[in-house]
Amino acid sequence: MKVEKQSIQSSVRDGFGLTIPLLLLIPALLFSNQLYGILGENNYVTIHLMLEIFIIIASFTIAIQAWLIFPYILSNHRLYIGALFLSVGLLTLIHTLSYKGMPFFIKDSSAYSATWFYMIGRLTQTLGLLLILTSKPKKINFIQRRITYSLAWLYTFVWVFLIYSPYELLPHLLIEGVGTTPLKNGLQYVAIMLQCLILLSLWRNFHKDRRQNTVIIMASVYLIIGDVMFTAYQSVYDIKNFMGHFFQLSGFYFLMRTFYSASVERPFQSLIETQKQLEKSEENLHYMAYHDELTKLPNSRFLTEKLSKELSVPKTKKAILMIEIDRLKSINESLGHSFIDLMLQEVATRLRTSLPPDLFISQIGRGEFTIVLHSVEDHEDVVQICKQIQKGMKEPFQLQHFLLNITLNIGIAVYPKHGTNQEALLKHAQVAMHEAQKATERYVFYHPKMGQQLIERLVLEQDLHYALDNGEIYLEYQPQINLRTGSIDSVEALVRWQHPEKGLISPAAFIPIAEETGLIVPIGEWILETACRQVKQWHNEGISHIGVAVNLSTGQFFQQNLVGMVEDILARTDLPPHYLELEITESMTVDTNHMADILHDLKQLGVKIAVDDFGTGYSSMYYLKKFPIDCLKIDRSFVRNVQSDHHDDVLISMMISMAKHLELKVVAEGVEEIGQLSFLADCDIIQGYLFSRPIDPEELSANFDTIQKKALSITQLKEVV
Incomplete structure (x- = not known):
């Protein structure tokens, strides 16, 4: 032209x-x-x-x-x-x-x-x-x-x-x-x-x-x-x-x-x-080779060259910040890649606008960013940068018709204290970033002990691959008490891992590993079939009215054959569908179209649907009307402080009132003290240590009548309390 x-x-x-x-x-x-x-x-x-x-x-x-x-x-x-x-x-x-x-x-x-x-x-x-x-x-x-x-x-x-x-x-x-x-x-x-x-x-x-x-x-x-x-x-x-x-x-x-x-x-x-086009193409190729196509931030190749230059001035104290978006995998499974792309672009934009322009910001992986601080005097300088980053992420992200709150985990490695070369600094910053998930502030400086913890986690991940085949995974059941009749209407199946060397491993420790590795799919299928088979066995033993609640993880919910898998398990165990209640979390309800299709297909089978940890999620309440939900489970974090925190009392009252107007059953979990019952009087089902801890199926069978009598006596006392 x-x-x-x-x-x-x-x-x-x-x-x-x-x-x-x-x-x-x-x-x-x-x-x-x-x-x-x-x-x-x-x-x-x-x-x-x-x-x-x-x-x-x-x-x-x-x-x-x-x-x-x-x-x-x-x-x-x-x-x-x-x-x-x-x-x-x-x-x-x-x-x-x-x-x-x-x-x-x-x-x-x-x-x-x-x-x-x-x-x-x-x-x-x-x-x-x-x-x-x-x-x-x-x-x-x-x-x-x-x-x-x-x-x-x-x-x-x-x-x-x-x-x-x-x-x-x-x-x-x-x-x-x-x-x-x-x-x-x-x-x-x-x-x-x-x-x-x-x-x-x-x-x-x-x-x-x-x-x-x-x-x-x-x-x-x-x-x-x-x-x-x-x-x-x-x-x-x-x-x-x-x-x-x-x-x-x-x-x-x-x-x-x-x-x-x-x-x-x-x-x-x-x-x-x-020739001009070739020169321009070379510039574009060079830019593409050194920048992320989506966020336009420098990539890992650019970061490597930048760090080489930075570390060539050894007398200057520097810091590397490794940043990840918390729960990115779960959000990705809920929303899909297109929404994640929008979120990454918005995160990159906020990082650029909230930080000084002289800081080097790069994206080294999907959902992982790195910031190079050229010169720092002390730890407080780095902390201030971390707080600026968090302040920039404070406002919810408006992604099309979704409003999301994003949390960043920040790992920090300081040169030369935590490493004298770029490989060591990046590795230690990444280790600290994983540890930041557990920190209240969500930013952590690297410590040598963290490396050992990471190794232990990798070993645990390796052992988890064989835990199911070795019979180390088992289920315990916690009774759910009908507050009106005092009877044990159902139980919740809770997974446990008895490691041969490390002993009992908390679900909070191994479930996230199972989610990340994909092992949650076979483990979740085993949990569901084992729970259904156990309930059918109780029916055969004379406890014919009892049902079971089983948690579905995000990884399970978004597997392609979920409905078929549930249908096959019900057929193999010969358990009537209405005795099975599947618990989902609020984070799964963000992708409304996919969620609606799956839940309606599950309801066609005759199973019940409950929303677990209600009140802790970030999605719209619109799903309560749109989805075929039977039950809301109030999270234990609200129940724990209901007697001492007026706000929790108000929130629980609002949740119960809303559920009643929508004709939904309400379950309160984590009930440990009899004084809490007066605040939960309008609930339908109560679950917690007040009645029984989670126990193995043999113990539950042997002590069913004892637990039932205890539950009946406690529910009769609620009016007095």
């Missing part, structure tokens, strides 16, 4: 620069008699020689350009045009040498030979150009270059032989003192007609190459005007003869410009433009 624009601008400049011949045409026509011989009769030979030399140069220039360029393009049009103008140039050269007044060349100069050489050259140029422009362009062999140019030489020598024959084989075209003959004018009109046909051909194909066709049309117009002038002059001293040569020169100049532009100028401009 840029090359085409430059070509058009060049054409406009040529048009303005060569309007002078057209301006000279007016006085030449109006005052031809007065201007006869005005340039001096002795000067006309010199003037004619100068004009013809320029025409010869233009013709040979076109021929040479075509000769040199042909091997690279192998175009029949370009080759034939070169050969054509070689003949035209040779004929014009001989015409110039034989012009009246010129020195001896083969024979004495005369109007006879000069006029015929001009006329043959003119007809050759017009007819040849017409045939070339109307022929079909194609690729030809390299060897045809010599053959075609040789034919051009041969063609010229044939006319030299005919015109310089001892006998005048051709009639005269110019009679001294009288002017041009009818034959001369007729041939000149033939040239005009051929030139008009060229104009017509150019006009019909104008859209194919506007630049080239425009200039050839301008050349044709000047050549036609020149032909008209040559039909009207009486002698070589006539101003019309001079104007004819002048317009002919103008036409040849345009032709030369056309083929120069097509052969040299435009390819050269294209080359320059290509």
Whole structure:
């Protein structure tokens, strides 16, 4: 596009620069008699020689350009045009040498030979150009270059032989003192007609190459005007003869410009433009190689080079901040990649805007960022930066129609205390970042003990791969008491891991590992089938009314075959679906479309749906109306302080009231003291250590009646309390 624009601008400049011949045409026509011989009769030979030399140069220039360029393009049009103008140039050269007044060349100069050489050259140029422009362009062999140019030489020598024959084989075209003959004018009109046909051909194909066709049309117009002038002059001293040569020169100049532009100028401009595009592409490639495409932040490669330069100044104390988005995997499973992309972009934007511009911020992984502090005085400087980061993330993220609160975990490694090379600093900052998940402030400085903790976690992860096959995973069940009747209506299945060496491992320690590694899917399927099989066994033992609640993790919920898996387990264990309650968390409800489809499919099976840890999530309450939910479980964090914290009392009352209006069952978990019951009087189900700790199925079977009596007595006391 840029090359085409430059070509058009060049054409406009040529048009303005060569309007002078057209301006000279007016006085030449109006005052031809007065201007006869005005340039001096002795000067006309010199003037004619100068004009013809320029025409010869233009013709040979076109021929040479075509000769040199042909091997690279192998175009029949370009080759034939070169050969054509070689003949035209040779004929014009001989015409110039034989012009009246010129020195001896083969024979004495005369109007006879000069006029015929001009006329043959003119007809050759017009007819040849017409045939070339109307022929079909194609690729030809390299060897045809010599053959075609040789034919051009041969063609010229044939006319030299005919015109310089001892006998005048051709009639005269110019009679001294009288002017041009009818034959001369007729041939000149033939040239005009051929030139008009060229104009017509150019006009019909104008859209194919506007630049080239425009200039050839301008050349044709000047050549036609020149032909008209040559039909009207009486002698070589006539101003019309001079104007004819002048317009002919103008036409040849345009032709030369056309083929120069097509052969040299435009390819050269294209080359320059290509070079610029390559340079720009190299810059873009360099930028892409050193920046993250999504957030536009420097990437890990850029960070490596930056740290190498930073650490080359060893006397300066520096700090590396490694940052991760907390619970990114769960959010990704809930919302999907497109939402995560929006979130990463917003996090990157807030980091840039909330921190000083001289800090180096990079993204080294999906959801992981690194900040290089060039110079720090003490730990407090780093802490202030961490607080600035957290302040920048304080406002909820508006991602389409979701409003999310994002927490960042920040690990800090200080140079040279925590490492003297970039590998050590980045590794230690990453270790600290994982530890920051457990810290209240969510930022932690590296400590050597953390490395050992990370190793222990990796070992635990490895052992978890074999825990299920080795029978180390088992279930305990905690009774759920109907507050109205005091009966044990159901139990919640709780997973446990008895490590052969480390003893009992808390679910809080191994469930996140199972989520990250994908082991939660087979473990979750085993939990569900084991719980259903156990409840069916209790039914067979006479405890026929009891149901079971099983937690679904985020990883399980977003597996493709969840509904089919639940249906198969119910069929294998022969457990009626209404005895199974599946517990989901609020974080899963963000992706409403996916959640609605899955929950409705599960409800079609006949199972119940409960929302666990209600009140601790970050999603909209809209799902309570949209989803087929049967039960809300109030999180133990509200129940724990309900007697001492008025706010928790109010929040629980609001939750219960809302659930009742939506006709949902309410379960309060974590009930440990009888005094808490008065605040939970409107709940349907109570679960906690007040009634029973989680116990293994054999113990529950053996002590079912005892636990039932205890629950009945406690629920009867609630009114007194």
